[in-house]
Every structure is written in C-alpha cells, then in structure tokens.
Amino acid sequence: MAEETIFSKIIRKEIPADVVYQDDLVTAFRDINPRAPSHVLIIPNKLIPTTNDVEPEDELVMGRLFTVAKKIAQDEGIAEDGYRLIVNCNPHGGQEVYHIHMHLVGGRPLGPMLLS
Ligand code: DGP
Numbered sequence: 001m002a003e004e005t006i007f008s009k010i011i012r013k014e015i016p017a018d019v020v021y022q023d024d025l026v027t028a029f030r031d032i033n034p035r036a037p038s039h040v041l042i043i044p045n046k047l048i049p050t051t052n053d054v055e056p057e058d059e060l061v062m063g064r065l066f067t068v069a070k071k072i073a074q075d076e077g078i079a080e081d082g083y084r085l086i087v088n089c090n091p092h093g094g095q096e097v098y099h100i101h102m103h104l105v106g107g108r109p110l111g112p113m114l115l116s
Contacts, residue, residue: 002049007099011045020075025061026068028104037107038076038083042068049098051089065102078106084113 010017011027018030020040031039044061048054054062066085073079083106088095 002047002053002098004047005097005099007041007043007097007101008047011043021068021072023064023068025064028068028072031103036105036110038073038078038104040072040076040104042072042102042104043099048100050095050100051087054100069102069104072104073106076106082106084110 006015009015010019010029011022013019017032019027020030021028021042024045026042026044028040028042031041042065044058044065046058046061048058048061069085070079073083083104086103086105087100088103
C-alpha cells in the first residue's frame with residue numbers, strides 16, 4: 001500500500017489549499033511555491049505515487065488531468081500564449097511529493113525546457 005502524502009489531506013479538505021477545481025476524479029490547487037504567475041498542480045483523487053505506478057485502469061483519470069489542465073489554462077487566461085505541463089518522476093526527475101501530479105505552469109515566457 002502506498003503511503004498517503006499531504007496531497008491526500010488537500011483532496012479531503014483537511015488542510016487548507018487554494019483549490020481551483022475538483023471533481024470525482026481529480027483536484028487542482030495552486031502550488032505553494034509558484035515558479036510562474038500561474039502554477040497549478042492537478043492530481044488524481046486516487047493515490048498513484050508516480051508515473052511508474054500508472055495502470056491501464058487509470059487511463060480515464062490520467063486523461064482527465066489533461067482536460068482539466070486545458071480548462072484551467074483557459075480560466076487563467078494563459079491558453080493562447082501557452083504554458084508547460086510537467087510530471088516529475090522519482091529522484092532523478094525531481095519528484096518531491098509521491099502522489100502523482102501534473103504541474104501547469106505559465107503566465108510568462110518559460111524559455112527552453114531545462115534539463116539540469
Ligand atoms: P514535485 O517536485 O514535482 O514533487 O513538486 C511538488 C510540488 O508540490 C512543489 O512545487 C511544491 C508543492 N507542494 C508541496 N507541498 C505542498 C502543500 O502542502 N501545498 C501546496 N499547495 N503545494 C505543495
């Protein structure tokens with residue numbers, strides 16, 4: 001059994017977060033340490049620790065991350081200019097919280113993707 005993270009508490013509204021969207025499958029809230037004017041994390045309500053743990057039965061929820069990212073980008077007014085979606089995996093990917101999350105980052109030119 002995977003261990004819950006602070007994100008499970010955010011989903012259940014047990015700790016405060018700036019939640020911008022929630023439905024039966026996913027929750028989206030503003031990153032506590034924003035790297036750009038818009039920085040939202042979109043997560044499955046179900047605990048999936050990393051992309052290595054995604055199973056075929058998760059395809060619906062993983063697809064929902066993208067349709068919600070599209071909606072939030074529109075709501076934030078950054079869809080036209082563009083933005084970046086990032087999913088980090090494990091230590092080499094820079095993952096800090098082991099509840100899979102998609103970063104939606106935008107609101108300024110982000111430059112080329114960093115590999116360092
Ligand atoms: P990653 O490195 O991909 O695992 O990113 C984790 C992100 O989660 C990081 O940008 C900061 C954010 N974060 C961590 N703890 C909290 C929290 O308690 N609340 C919110 N809103 N964001 C958090």
